[in-house]
Amino acid sequence: MTPAISAAIPGTSVDLNAWRASFEELQRRESAAAPGWLAGLRRRGWSLFEEHGMPRPDQEEWRFTSVAALARLPFQPALEPAEGQRPGDLLPPQAAAETGPRLVFVDGFFAPGWSRLEGLPDGVRVRSLAEVMKLPEPGLEPHLFGCAEVVDHGLAALNMAFFEDGAVVEVGAGVAVPEPIHVIHLASGRALQATFHLHHLWIAGPGSRIKIVEHYESAQAGAYVTNVMTELAAGEGAIVEHGRWQAEGLEAVHVASVQARLGPRARLVSHSISAGARLARHDFRSRMEGEGGETMFNGLYLGMGEQIVDHHTTIDHGAARCGSHQQYHGILDGRARGVFNGKIMVRPGAQKTDAKQTNRNLLLSRDAMVHTKPQLEIFADDVRCTHGATVGQMDADALFFLRARGMDELGARRLLMRAFAGGILDRVSIEAWRERLDREVTAWFESLEAPAAGSSAAAKELS
Amino acid sequence: MLEIKNLSAAVEGKTILQGLDLTVRPGEVHAIMGPNGSGKSTLAQVLAGRPEYQVLGGEVRFLGMDLLALKPEERARAGVFLAFQYPVEIPGVNTAYFLKSALNAIRKHRGQEPLDAMDFLALARDRMKLLEFDEKFLSRSVNEGFSGGEKKRHEVFQMAILEPALAILDETDSGLDIDALRIVAAGVNRLRRPDAAQVVITHYQRLLNYIVPDVVHVLLGGRIVKSGPPDLALQLEERGYDWLIEETAAPARS
Ligand SMILES: Nc1ncnc2c1ncn2[C@@H]1O[C@H](COP(=O)(O)OP(=O)(O)OP(=O)(O)O)[C@@H](O)[C@H]1O
Ligand SMILES: [Mg+2]
16 A cells, blocks of 8 residues: 555644554454445545545644644554453443433443343334444445545544444434433543544434433543544434533543434434533534424533633535524633634525524633634525624623622622523433533532632722 | 721722711611712722722721621621612523522521522512512523513512611612602611611602601712701702702812
């Protein structure tokens, strides 16, 4: 194989040869057993990676989110389950307490012993991707890597080249799944400096209803990368509620891509709550391909210390009379940095489009920063598109009012932060999950360092 | 119970209060009048402890304490209550939750058991009757979407729940319609106690027909320049402030 590009990944000091060696090893390992379709996908993924390279800061989409830190470390794909990958004490108590159906992944691989699939109604089929990968025909066309656009950067291409496991959930036409399915990802801390390439595929048949929540958590501190792609197809009239709770350890890197395709009158509500990882990058895309589709993207991102949290969204209005509503709130403390880039694309013929985008940011410290940018590409004339972004500090009037009624300063601050976060959390209809998020977010507020006595400087001078 | 001596205060580097004196005893009602921008709200905010207002000099004692040394929340717990001239809207903060938290913070300070949701609701219903304040406001966000008059009535409702020792009402009458004014004033009167005092800031003598003060003060140029019986308000209504401005400009006081 002749190298198509130089050995070092442009813009980074990463040694491409190491990744190439991993890829070749994977191919060798799979060559005998792997079906042709799989090898084909992998080869396509690898050549796309060679094309894109690692994301670089001179690329518009990655200007504010440097993956240099990621590229410097010798992250290698986790090619098989790590030693002692299914220890019994891994599951954090809150995940263990989650009732209802769940799929657990430990260090990037499905852990059937921890998963619970009883009680799912007829017409729902759940498999691990690893299982599907053994089949001569996956029977998942046209959904698995369903369109070229899903691989829009080097890390997504790596996912295509290296994906090892994930959840494949198929819901038959007209089937309503009453309970949410929780997909829980745990990093054990035993597979350090590894990259977990996960790939989920969820297919909601016409007229079906399903709720799925992804959780990402670290059982122990340590550096690793989660590189996950979730493809989601909602058939005509399907109703999907999707959630993500990203709380990986502060040494981890989280790269997520959520790629949805909606049929006519399908409705997707997706919530992204992100509090963990030192670098978290989320790419969300909804392609509405039939008339009357509806997408709601909600997001709450919390950052402290040196964390970077990035949401790039793309709403693709590909048909007439579709609606989209995006609401993202960020709370940033310390030297944390937030990025929100919201792209709304209205294709020719997508008349009567109704698209709304709001991004609000609360900066708790002088050094916290946010980059927010709407991006409208409109090729139809009868459309309504609105967008707005705000960046501000804690409302001094509100804070004083609460204190003047007897609440202590810290409590008043937390109450105001909770109110700001509530603008997103209150949109979650999965009650048990919302209550858990409320507790998690409250704990995050409580973990913040007390603010420097900036606002009470005058009061201080008196004493 | 409240003793202000030679108080000077500034905001954004501009001196507003310039040597203000005021003494209020338990059970009394004081009215403060004065032209726009004379410093009435500044006085109220300084007493409540707003950090943006800088005290330059003077002393305030409240129930024997050095009030200016306390944080805003400590003042509230000690019994200071300010009904704001411009109540702030706080989207996402539930009114009942907020008020129950505030009340329980104050009760804790007094060494009382916290009220649970049921007891709080009972108390709230009782005080709502007093002010003819609709229960639906309890389930809404604090002041969000309230009309101007509703916000003012809400301030007095909070006062009725928190039962402060010293209530400072900053233009609570502006924005109230005629009926509401009567109801709110009657409520305020019912909240009078021998051990509690009220300071009522207003532009209109009319309010003082309902809330009859023991003393009327005129605040002008950052100082109390005249104090007198309720009649003084009638006099001001008739003559305005110009005569006082002339009267106080002439002698070289302090
Ligand atoms: N936060 C602030 N920043 C700058 N100036 C202020 C601030 N607060 C008050 N001032 C100024 O201080 C002066 C006194 O204001 P204050 O609100 O105390 O007047 P007031 O007597 O309550 O008037 P009104 O009858 O109109 O309510 C005014 O000139 C006002 O512009
Ligand atoms: Mg005023």
